Amino acid sequence: MNVSSLLQSLWTPFPNLETLELRDYHLELLNFTNLEVLILDGSALHIRFLQSIAVLTSVKHLSMRNCYLYGTSDFQGLCELVHLQELHIGYNNIGGTLPWCLVNMTSLRILDIASNQITGNISSSPLRYLTSLEELRVSNNQFQIPISFEPFFNHSKLKKFYGQKNRLFVEIESHSLTPKFQLQNISLSGCRCDFTFPRFLYYQHELRYVDLSHMNLRGEFPNWLLENNKELETLLLANNSLSGFFQMPVNPLKQLTTIDVSKNFIQGHIPTGIGAFLPRLEHFNISRNVLNGSIPCSLHMTMGCFSLQILALSNNSLQGHIFSRSFNLTNLVTLQLDANQFTGGIPENLLNCSLLGGLYLSDNHISGKIPKWLGNLSNLVDIIMPNNHLEGPIPANLCKLNFLTVLDLEVNNISGSLPSCFSSWLLTQVHLSRNKIEGQLEDVFGDILVTLDLSYNRFSGRIPNWIDKLSHLSYLILANNNLEGEVPVQLCLLKQLQLIDLSHNNLSGTIPSCLYKTALGEGNYDSAAPTSEGNYGASSPAAGEAVSPSGSSTMRKEESVEFRTKNTSYYYQGRILKIMFGLDLSCNKLTGEIPFQIGYLNMIRALNLSHNNLMGTIPSTFSHLSQIESLDLSYNMLQGKIPTQLVELYALAIFSVAHNNLSGKVPDRVGQFATFTENSYDGNSLLCGQPLSESCYPNGSPNVSVSNEEDDDNFIDMGSFYITFIISYVIVILGIFGVLYVNPYWRRRWFYLIETYIAFCYYLLVDHLIPPRFCLGNK
Known part of the structure; x- marks a missing residue:
């Protein structure tokens, strides 16, 4: 049954129908004059539908979110719905400016036009005159909103305003006017303005939700905002340029649960009375500021913030021990203290945090052994503690962590061997580089592992054949160990493998020719490890956030992988x-030889085969490496010419074939090859041509110019040509004299021929070239 028939059948038995919800339908017939609530979210509607909707004279609540209403806004039909109280037309693609007929909607309480492409200055739009509004959503459009907020000063009923990701501007303020509204919720996140704090907020005393993050606001931290709003629940001021001190209000804020003031310039200490004045605090993020001192005891003592779930103090200059013995943060889910100057060991009182899902202690001065009791924190998802002074083995108790997803202990002094049970079904990242771990690579990892970084350790033995069971592996970093044996062909079965670093080992044998079957040749990289930072205020974790078994999202940073390219080690993370x-x-x-199939690694950006014993020629298929930026084949035993087709590699920035046995002319100095110096070709005595000092034409440039396309086919090595010509000439002369000496008959014939030839030349000269007077004179 189509929608028209459906509506007709409903209209006959239910003429007084008041509420109709038709999500994901295409509406063609409107015949319900008594309808009060109409929800069409997700239906495929045409922009002209807004003109025909005027027949629904009784409708009070109309929702048309995500209905594909492309085109310039035409609200004529909507404007005739004078009894409308709620209008939701967000998440469409409506453009243009708002029509002035909207001022007829004098009963409108809630207006949602978010996530469209509507333009215009709000100061000169009909929104200025909709004084009945209680809630206004204009986020993700192209509005120009005055920082003074003066167009809404007469909206005495306005409680909620959401205008994030528009453009704020400064206009002349009237200091004699004060707003008649008392807002509860305001969001202007992402409206970068580079201004001081909006002045109208000084007059607000009922705020509960404030999101002014990512605006680059300047000036002193607004402690008055905490002082004036006793019912404040959420304060988000991240990523601004606020300075000064963060202070507690005179009276406790018993409703405040979330504070995110990260990425500012707040200085001083963490307030000592924070536990008493913010007793219900759940999310506290003051990371990336310039704080110093230690963590106040009031934050985690028995009478402190016992509801705290997320504590983020990273990237400051905090010091001392992490927690005192008086510790009562039993609801803690995420502890982020990285990039500070904390000392001492991992505090044992963390054992009370049975819900702990994320432990982030990187870039500190934490010492001692990794405690065995960490294995008893069964909800742990992330253990991230690189760049510390941890020592001793990795406790086998960590094998009890069934939800462990990321283990990062790189750049410590960890020794011993790998635990034999790292097969957590959720483990995707293992970063253990730059430690003292030894032994062979054992089959201890689960098959969903994405990153395995064991570089700069003391592993020995072979790269195991079971490596192919890690079917999701994208980053394999085993550099600077004592591995030996051949590069296993099982690597070719890892379809998502895109970074392979096996450098600085004792590997032997040949290079597998099948590596083009990995992501290096196919570009299949959709499953790269997801990474993201936490997102406060979101109703669900953002894509890539880890979620602990307790249900709260952790604050995992973007994964970082070290890889050497362009003669420098870089840390790659995120989209890069x-x-x-x-x-x-x-x-x-x-x-052995370099397999020509290496030229089929069409996604590769860095290829380093230097310092081996490779022989043969450089495959001409390397000209297919269109993405390559760094190519190093130096210190091998390669022979032959450098393929001239390599000049087609327009992204190439680093190129070296130094210290091989190559010969012939180097590629023409065109494209990227015009930037390479003689260092790229050092140690190849038979190479010639610019930028080398050895010329390919000892007697000067050849007379005939050869086109670039024919250069390789018509090129003659002049030195070799002269040597060959002289040798051939000598051989012919010696051959003639040898024959005359051995055979008397041919010797007589040869002298007779010479005598005849001399007589012929004499008479030719006398008869044709000498004037007759010379001949007569002789008579």
Whole structure:
């Protein structure tokens, strides 16, 4: 049954129908004059539908979110719905400016036009005259909103305003006017303005939700905002330029649960009375400021913030021990203290945090052993503690963490071998580089592992054949160990592998020719490890956020992987990591020829095969590496010419074939090859041409110019040509004299021929070239 028939059948038995919800339908017939509530969210409507809706004279609540209403806004039909109280037309693609007929909607309480492309200055729009509004949503449009908020000063009923991701501007304020509204919720996040705090907020005393993050607001931290609004629940001021001190109000804020003032310039200490004045605080993020001192005891003592779930103090200059013995944060889910100057060991009182899902202690001075009791925190998802002074082995108790997703202990002094049970079904990232871990690579990892970084350790033995069971592996970093044996062909079965670093080992054998079957050749990188930072105020975790078993999202940072390219080690993360493809087999004992199939790694950006024992020629298929930026083949035993087709590699920034046995002319100095110096070709005595000092034409430039396309086919090595010509000439002369000496008959014939030839030349000269007077004179 189509929608028209459906509505007709409903209209006959239910002429007084008041509420109709038709989501994801295409509406063609409107015949319900008594309808009061109409919800069409997700239906495929045409922009002209807004003109025909005027027949619904009784409708009070109309929702048309995400209904594909493309085109310039035409609200004529809507404007005739004078009894309308709620209008939701967000998440469409409506453009243009708001029509003035909207001023007829004098009963409108809630207006949602968010996530469209509507333009115009709100000061000169009909929104200025809709004084009955209680809630206004204009976020994600192209409005110009005055920072003074003066167009809404007469909206005495206005309680909620959401205008994030529009453009704020300064206009002349009238200091004699004060707003008649008392807002409860305001969001202007993402409206970058570079101004001081909006002045109208000084007059607000009923605020509950404030989101002014990502605006680059300047000036002193607004402690008055805490003092004036006793019912405040959420304060989001992240990513601004606020300075000064963060102070507690005179009276406790018993409703405040979330504070995010990260990425500012707040200085001083964390307020000592924070536990007493903010007793219900659940999310506290003051990271990336310039705080110093220690963590106040009032934050975590028995009478402190016992409801605290997320504590983020990272990237400050805090010091001392992490917590005192008086510790009562039993609801803590995320502890983020990285990039400070904390000392001492991992506090044992964290054992009381049975809900702890994220432990982030990187870049501090934490010492001692990794405690065994960490394995008893069964909800742990992330253990991220790189760049500390931790020592001893990785406790086998960590194998009890069934929800562990990320283990990052790189740049410590960890020793011993890997625990034999790292097969958590959720473990996706293992970062253990730059430690002292030894032993062989055992089959201890689960098959959903995405990143395995064991570089700069003391592992020995072979790269195991079971590596192919890690079917989701994208980043394999095993550099600077004592691994030996061949590069296993099982790597070719890892379809999502995009970074391989096996450099600085003792690997031997040949390079597998099948590596093009990985993501290096196919570009299949959709499953790269998701990474994201926490998002306060979101109803659900953002894509890529880790979620602890307790239900709260952790604050995992973007994953970072170290890889050497362009002669420098870089840390790749986020979107850059997802598009980075590289292969580094340098500083091993590999032999044989470079497989021509390596030229099919069309996604690769960095290829390093230097410092091996590779022989043969450079494959001409390397000209297919259109994305490559760094190519290093130095310190091998390669022979032959450098393929001239390499000049087609327009992204190439670093190129080296130094210290091989290459010969012939170097590629023409065109494109990127015009930037390479003689250092790229050092140690190849038979190479010639610019930028080398050895010329390919010892007697000067050849007379005939050869086109670039024919250069390789018509090129003659002049030195070799002269040597060959002289040798051939000598051989012919010696051959003639040898024959005459051995055979008397041919010797007589040869002298007779010479005598005849001399007589012929004599008479030719006398008869044709000498004047007759010379001949007569002789008579």
